[in-house]
Amino acid sequence: MSEETLTRQQIRRKRKFGEPILPEEEAETEQEHRHIIAVTLENTIGALNRVTNLFSARGFNLESVAVGETDEPSVARLTLVTVGNDRIVAQITRQLDNLVNTYDVTDLTDAEHVERELCLLKVQYTSKTRPEILDIKDIFRGRVVNVTPETMILEVTGPTKKITAFVGMMEEHGIEAVARSGQVAMHRALEYEAPNPLASTDAAQPENGSTET
Secondary structure, X not given: OOHHHOOHHHHHHHHHOOOOOOHHHHHHHHOEEEEEEEEEEEOOOOHHHHHHHHHHHOOOOEEEEEEEEOOOOOEEEEXXXXXXXXXXXXXXXXXXXXXXXXXXXXXXXXXXEEEEEEEEEEEEOOOOOHHHHHXXXXXXXXXXXXXXXXXXEEEEEEOHHHHHHHHHHHHHHOEEEEEXXXXXXXXXXXXXXXXXXXXXXXXXXXOOOOOOO
C-alpha cells in the first residue's frame, strides 16, 4: 500500500506509532537514533520510577533524565534522552501514556523544540592559562561562579552539542570535575510555520481554489 492510497487518519496513526508509511521506510524505522521525550506526570513518590522502569525493562539506556516541578507543584515535567529505533520507542511512549500517574507524553525528536542543558565545570588555571580560559568562557557565553587561587568553576548553558564542545575545549587545561544537568526540552511553535497538510479543515475549499471574502 502506497502513501497515496492511505487515508489521512491512517497516515497520522502510523506516524504516531512509529510505523513505516512506505515500503522503503521499513529499514528506517529499525535504525537507532537519539530520542528526546517529554513527560508530564504526578509529582508523587514512585511516579518517576514507573516511567524509567519501562525503559530499563526494554534494555534501553537513558542518556539523561531531568525532572522538576512545573507551575503546579503537584505536576512534574520529566525530560528523557535515549537511543533506540522508532518502532520500539513508539511502543514505550504508548505504554507511558497509559500509566496511572502520567498526564502527557510527547516525543520531541522530530518536532520543533528548544533544548537546554546546564554544565558546571571546575578547571585548573595559572597566570598564563587564565586569559585563554576566560576567552573560551566568553565565546561559549559562560560565566565564572567560583574562584580559588588554583581553580575556577565555570557555568555554561545551551544545547548538548555546545556543552560537549565546551568540555572538550577545557580538557587541555586540566578539568577537575564536571556536573551536567541533563537536557530539558520544550516544544517550540513557529510564528510563520507552514500549515500541516494532514490537519483537518473545518470547511472544504472551493474546487477552483478561490476563497470567499
